Amino acid sequence: MATITAIAPQTNADVQEAVCANPQLVVRGGGTKSALLAADTDAATLDMRQLTGMIEYAPGEFVFTARAGTTLQEVAATLAEHGQYLPFDPPLVEQGATLGGTIAAGLSGSGRHRYGGLRDFLIGVRFVDGQGRLVRGGGKVVKNAAGFDLPKLMVGSIGRLGVIVEASFKVFPQPPAFATLRAPQPSLDAALTTMARLNGSTFDIEALDLLIEEGGSVLYIRQGGLATTLGARQESLRAWLGGGEALPEADEAAFWAGSRSIGWVPAGWALVKTPVTLTAIPVLEQVLAAGGAQRRYIGGGALAWIAWPGDLTQLDAYLTQLQLSGLVLRGAATWPFVGTRSGASLAARVKRVLDPDNRFPIL
Amino acid sequence: MNLDGLLDELASRFPAARLLQKPAQLAPYESDALTAFRSRPAAVLLAATQDDVIQAVRLCHHHSVPFVARGSGTSLSGGSLPVENGLVIALNKLDRIVRLDPAQRIAVVEPGVINLDVSRAAAPYGLYYAPDPSSQLICTIGGNVAFNSGGAHCLKYGMTANHVLGVKAVLPDGEVVQLGGESLENVGPDLTGFFVGSEGLFGVALEITLRLLPKPQLYRTVLAAYDSLEAAGDAVAMVVASGLLPGAMEIMDALAIEAAEAAVHAGYPRDAAALLIVELEGERIQVEAEFAHLLQVIEGSNPKTVTVAKDDADRARIWKGRKSAFSAVGRLSPDYLVQDGVVPRSRLGEALATIERLSRKHDLRVANVFHAGDGNLHPLILFNGRVAGELERAEELAGEIIQMCIDLGGSITGEHGVGMEKRQHMNTMFTATDLEVMAELRRALDPAEISNRGKMFPAGEAPALRSHGPHPLERQGVISRE
Numbered sequence: 027m028a029t030i031t032a033i034a035p036q037t038n039a040d041v042q043e044a045v046c047a048n049p050q051l052v053v054r055g056g057g058t059k060s061a062l063l064a065a066d067t068d069a070a071t072l073d074m075r076q077l078t079g080m081i082e083y084a085p086g087e088f089v090f091t092a093r094a095g096t097t098l099q100e101v102a103a104t105l106a107e108h109g110q111y112l113p114f115d116p117p118l119v120e121q122g123a124t125l126g127g128t129i130a131a132g133l134s135g136s137g138r139h140r141y142g143g144l145r146d147f148l149i150g151v152r153f154v155d156g157q158g159r160l161v162r163g164g165g166k167v168v169k170n171a172a173g174f175d176l177p178k179l180m181v182g183s184i185g186r187l188g189v190i191v192e193a194s195f196k197v198f199p200q201p202p203a204f205a206t207l208r209a210p211q212p213s214l215d216a217a218l219t220t221m222a223r224l225n226g227s228t229f230d231i232e233a234l235d236l237l238i239e240e241g242g243s244v245l246y247i248r249q250g251g252l253a254t255t256l257g258a259r260q261e262s263l264r265a266w267l268g269g270g271e272a273l274p275e276a277d278e279a280a281f282w283a284g285s286r287s288i289g290w291v292p293a294g295w296a297l298v299k300t301p302v303t304l305t306a307i308p309v310l311e312q313v314l315a316a317g318g319a320q321r322r323y324i325g326g327g328a329l330a331w332i333a334w335p336g337d338l339t340q341l342d343a344y345l346t347q348l349q350l351s352g353l354v355l356r357g358a359a360t361w362p363f364v365g366t367r368s369g370a371s372l373a374a375r376v377k378r379v380l381d382p383d384n385r386f387p388i389l
Numbered sequence: 390m391n392l393d394g395l396l397d398e399l400a401s402r403f404p405a406a407r408l409l410q411k412p413a414q415l416a417p418y419e420s421d422a423l424t425a426f427r428s429r430p431a432a433v434l435l436a437a438t439q440d441d442v443i444q445a446v447r448l449c450h451h452h453s454v455p456f457v458a459r460g461s462g463t464s465l466s467g468g469s470l471p472v473e474n475g476l477v478i479a480l481n482k483l484d485r486i487v488r489l490d491p492a493q494r495i496a497v498v499e500p501g502v503i504n505l506d507v508s509r510a511a512a513p514y515g516l517y518y519a520p521d522p523s524s525q526l527i528c529t530i531g532g533n534v535a536f537n538s539g540g541a542h543c544l545k546y547g548m549t550a551n552h553v554l555g556v557k558a559v560l561p562d563g564e565v566v567q568l569g570g571e572s573l574e575n576v577g578p579d580l581t582g583f584f585v586g587s588e589g590l591f592g593v594a595l596e597i598t599l600r601l602l603p604k605p606q607l608y609r610t611v612l613a614a615y616d617s618l619e620a621a622g623d624a625v626a627m628v629v630a631s632g633l634l635p636g637a638m639e640i641m642d643a644l645a646i647e648a649a650e651a652a653v654h655a656g657y658p659r660d661a662a663a664l665l666i667v668e669l670e671g672e673r674i675q676v677e678a679e680f681a682h683l684l685q686v687i688e689g690s691n692p693k694t695v696t697v698a699k700d701d702a703d704r705a706r707i708w709k710g711r712k713s714a715f716s717a718v719g720r721l722s723p724d725y726l727v728q729d730g731v732v733p734r735s736r737l738g739e740a741l742a743t744i745e746r747l748s749r750k751h752d753l754r755v756a757n758v759f760h761a762g763d764g765n766l767h768p769l770i771l772f773n774g775r776v777a778g779e780l781e782r783a784e785e786l787a788g789e790i791i792q793m794c795i796d797l798g799g800s801i802t803g804e805h806g807v808g809m810e811k812r813q814h815m816n817t818m819f820t821a822t823d824l825e826v827m828a829e830l831r832r833a834l835d836p837a838e839i840s841n842r843g844k845m846f847p848a849g850e851a852p853a854l855r856s857h858g859p860h861p862l863e864r865q866g867v868i869s870r871e
C-alpha cells in the first residue's frame with residue numbers, strides 16, 4: 027500500500043478530494059498539540075497550513091470568518107489593528123497554533139474567565155465530513171437559532187468528526203489597559219475560598235489563575251478597562267482582598283503571555299487539559315502533588331493544565347477515580363482521553379453519521 | 390405505530406388524573422403561543438418525576454408513537470404544537486431546583502422550573518440567571534434549552550447555550566445520557582452545546598446545570614429619541630463600533646412607543662420616530678467612565694432628545710415600557726404576526742428602512758420592538774384577519790422580511806426557533822447537504838423520528854395559518870412578549 031505522507035489542500039474542494047481519496051487521515055494544523063496527531067502509520071496527514079487567510083472581517087460588525095489553517099497569531103494581529111481580540115484567550119498563539127486546531131482541540135485560556143470560552147464565541151463553521159461532504163452550521167451573525175448547533179459539535183472534536191475548513195467568530199473590543207494583582211495565599215483552602223468569593227463578587231475580573239509556587243498557593247488576578255480607572259479599581263480589589271501586590275507594568279503582559287504559551291511545562295513531560303471545579307481542586311491537588319506534577323488552575327478554577335512527568339496510565343487512573351476527565355495535548359498517548367468521559371455513546375452516534383468509515387481516528 | 394398499546398400501558402402505570410385523554414382536558418394543549426396552529430394529541434401525560442418521563446419516552450419508542458415535550462407552551466414558532474394523535478409529555482410538575490451552589494455559582498434544575506424562579510432562588514446570594522426572555526415569568530428552563538432562548542440582556546453574556554454547563558437527557562430511543570457536567574470547561578465534542586437549541590428533537594432534558602452570575606454593581610441606562618428608525622439603527626452601529634460593550638441595546642419604533650405610553654406611561658417622548666435604550670453594567674467606576682463615553686457617542690448620532698435614568702425607579706420605568714411594548718402593540722390590532730430574524734448589526738439602519746418600505750408596499754402597519762445590539766429584529770405585522778386578503782398579505786410581508794435577513798447575511802431566527810413556522814425557510818438558509826447531515830444526525834438519535842416529529846425540517850404541506858392572536862396568558866395579562 028502506498029503511504030502518502032502529507033497532503034496540503036489549498037481549497038475546500040482539495041480537502042473534499044483528499045478525504046474521498048484516503049481511507050485514513052489525520053488532520054494537522056500548527057502541530058502544537060502533538061498528542062492529537064498520533065495515528066496509524068498508514069494514515070495520510072492532511073496539513074491545513076495552506077488553507078489560510080481572513081475571508082471576511084468587518085471591524086464594525088465584531089465578527090470575522092477565516093480559513094481554518096490561519097494562525098491565531100495572524101488572527102490576533104488583524105483584530106488588534108482595530109482594538110479587538112479573541113476574548114476566550116486561546117493558548118499557544120506564539121507557538122503557531124491555527125484557528126482550526128484550536129477549535130478542534132477545544133482550547134481556551136486564562137482570559138476565558140471574563141466572558142466565556144471558545145464555545146461561546148464560535149458562531150459558524152464549515153467542515154468536510156468523513157464522507158467528503160462540505161457542511162455548514164451556524165452563521166455569521168452573533169445571534170442565530172436556526173438548525174442544530176453544528177459549530178458546538180466541532181469544538182473538541184479533535185479532527186475526528188470532520189475537517190474544519192472555515193470558522194466564524196464573534197469578537198469583543200479589547201480592554202485598553204490591564205493590571206494584575208499577585209496575591210499569595212496562606213493555604214490552598216484559603217486560595218479556593220478567595221476564588222469562590224471573587225467569583226461571586228461584583229468585581230469585573232479578566233483572568234483569575236491559581237499557581238502552585240515554591241511558597242504555596244498564589245492567585246493572579248487580572249483586571250482590564252480604561253486606563254484612567256484601572257488604578258483605583260485595583261486598589262479597591264486589593265483592599266477587599268486584604269493584600270496582594272501589583273505586578274510591575276513591564277511584567278504584566280509577559281506573565282499572561284507566558285501563561286498563554288504554557289511554556290512552564292518541562293521538556294518531555296505530558297500536557298493534559300482537565301476541566302475542574304473549585305470543589306474538585308483540593309482532591310485533585312493531592313494526587314497531582316503526590317505524582318510530582320506541575321499544574322496551574324486557570325479560568326477562575328474551571329480548568330487545570332497538568333504537566334505530568336511519568337506514565338499517563340497512572341494519571342488516567344487517578345482522574346477516573348476522581349470522576350474527572352482529561353485531554354492529552356502532548357506526551358506519549360495512543361488515545362487522547364484520560365479519566366472519565368461523559369456522553370461517549372452520543373459522540374459515537376454522531377461519529378457514525380459524520381465519519382461512518384472511520385477515515386479519521388476513532389472518537 | 391401502536392397507539393392503543395401505548396395508551397394501555399400508560400394507563401396501567403399512571404392514574405387517570407395524570408393521563409389526560411378527554412377532549413376537554415386536551416383542549417388547552419392543542420397549541421402553543423403560535424395560536425394559528427392547532428392539533429389534538431391522543432393524550433397528555435402530566436409527568437411528576439424524571440422516571441415518569443423516561444418510562445413514557447421508552448414506551449413511545451417501543452410503540453413507535455410520536456411525542457412532544459412541553460414546558461409552558463409559550464413557543465412562538467409552534468415548537469410545542471402536539472403531533473396529531475401523539476403523546477404530549479407535560480413537564481411543569483418537574484419543577485425542583487435540585488441544588489444551588491453559590492460557591493460554584495451553579496444551579497441544577499429540573500426542566501419544568503420557571504426561568505425567573507432560578508434568579509429568585511439565586512438572589513439571596515447576590516447571583517442571578519442571565520438569559521431573560523420576556524416570557525420569563527412563565528416559560529421553563531426546559532423550553533429555554535430546547536430553543537436556546539435569549540432576552541434583552543443577552544448581548545454581553547450570551548443566550549441560554551452560554552449558560553448551560555450540563556444536561557441529563559433521555560434520548561428518543563430511551564437511552565439516558567449525561568452531557569457535560571459542572572465545570573465551565575469540557576473535553577471531547579461539546580455535546581451539551583449540541584443539545585441546546587435542538588428544539589425538542591433530541592429527546593427530553595431531565596436535569597440541567599446552569600451557570601449563575603453575580604449581579605452587576607451598577608447599571609446606567611440612557612434613552613435616546615430619533616427622527617427616523619434608520620437613524621436609531623445607525624446609532625446602534627455607532628455604539629457597537631465605539632468599542633463599548635453594553636449589557637442591553639433595544640429599539641422601539643413610533644407605533645411601539647405610542648402603544649407602550651398608552652399602556653404603562655413610561656414617559657417616552659411621544660413625537661419620536663424611534664427610541665433607543667442602551668444600558669451599561671459592571672463595576673461602578675468603570676461604568677461611570679464608560680457611560681460618559683457612551684453619551685458622547687449618542688450625542689454624535691444626531692438624536693432629538695437624550696434622557697438619562699437618574700435612579701432605579703427611572704430605569705425600571707424605561708424597561709417597563711420596553712417590556713410591555715409587544716403586548717401593547719398587539720392591542721392596537723385585531724391580529725398580528727410576530728417575526729424573528731437577524732441581520733448584521735452594521736446593516737440595521739438599512740434593514741429597518743427596507744421593513745418600512747415593505748410595510749408601505751403591502752399597506753400593513755409594522756411595529757418594531759427588538760434586540761438591536763445583536764441585530765435581532767422582531768417586526769410585528771398588524772392585520773385584520775376578517776378583512777379578505779389581509780392575512781395573506783401579512784404572511785407575504787413576513788416572508789419578505791425573512792428573505793431580507795438572509796440576503797443581508799443574517800438568520801431566519803435569532804431566538805424563537807424554527808419550530809413549525811419557519812420550516813420552509815430552512816432551505817434558503819442551508820444547502821441540501823447541510824440539511825441532509827442535520828437530518829442524519831437527528832435519525833442517529835431518533836431513527837423513527839418520534840421526538841417532536843414534523844418540526845424544524847422542511848416538510849410537505851404545512852397546516853394553513855388561520856389567524857394570529859395573543860397567547861391566552863397574554864390576554865389575561867400574565868405575560869407579555871418582546
Ligand SMILES: Cc1cc2nc3c(=O)[nH]c(=O)nc-3n(C[C@H](O)[C@H](O)[C@H](O)COP(=O)(O)OP(=O)(O)OC[C@H]3O[C@@H](n4cnc5c(N)ncnc54)[C@H](O)[C@@H]3O)c2cc1C
Nearest residue numbers: 460461462463464468523529531532535539589594869870
Ligand atoms: C409573551 C412571550 C414573550 C416571549 N419572549 C421571548 C424572548 O424574549 N426571547 C425568547 O427567546 N423567546 C421568547 N418567547 C418564546 C418562548 O417563551 C421561549 O421559546 C421559551 O423558551 C419557551 O418555553 P416554554 O416552557 O413555554 O416551552 P414550550 O413552548 O412548552 O416548548 C418549547 C419547545 O421546547 C421543547 N421542550 C420543552 N421542554 C423540553 C425539555 N425538557 N426537553 C426537551 N425539549 C423540551 C418543546 O418540545 C418545544 O419544542 C416569548 C413567548 C411569549 C409568549
